[in-house]
Amino acid sequence: MSSSVTVAGEQNRPGGFCSRCHRVWVLKERQGVCRWCGKVATCQTTKTSALRSFKSSRCSKPKQAEMGGNGYDHLSGNWLAFYTIASKFSHKAKPDERDDLLHDIIITLADVERNNGHHPFTEAAMYRIASRAQALYWRKRYRIDNGLTCGDCSKAQRRKCKEDWLFSACPKAVKLDSLNRPVTDDEGNTTELGDLIADDRALDLDAWLDANTFLLKCPDRLIAIAEKRRDGQPLDKAEQKALERFRKREQIKMFSCVAFSANSATNTVGASAMPANCG
Structure with missing residues (x-):
């Protein structure tokens, strides 16, 4: 008895699908609140028609250009x-250099088309030229990063690199390193690489203690006089006057430095002894 009532109730329901969630329509009316999605919907006769969504062309908004578009x-x-x-080759460059590669390819194609004469400039030729411009870009990029390109090596070396695929580990490439890289010595002390590089302007203590360093600043005549004094040879009157003149000049420099240091010390002591408020 119950089965017959259920069958009779199901026969009274309109067969179809919800226009919102596209599930089986379980209400007796063809319009109402769907029990599955809880939204006001209608009963569609077939599932295909329920999946379709018709919109008026007047309400549609015009498609806007992309935010990153270049207008080309x-x-x-x-x-x-x-x-x-x-545009089909520019994305193969580095992200910050894609626009540069795009402009290079466009300019290259324009130059070739202008100098092509009356010959047809086919699409296949354009793709070939764009591919070569991309290869030249990466060759230039490789030279900037490594200091050389494959064109700097011999044919035998290039053949070996191609067979063993040594492009990522070029034996002649310039290796880049960071000056902030920590370096650990045998005793476990860690120092940055930049602090271990010798400075040409640093003071060489061994050379400073050597007398030859001072002789570089002396005149040649004074050096000749010193060699004669070292060998025990007598000096003539001109050499004696020259030696006396050099001695007086150095004495003046020495006494002036001593007087300057004494005055600076006196001024420092006097300034420290003065009161803070002078008035």
């Missing part, structure tokens, strides 16, 4: 063709 898609003629081909 509004070009016309050959420039639009150049941009279309260049």
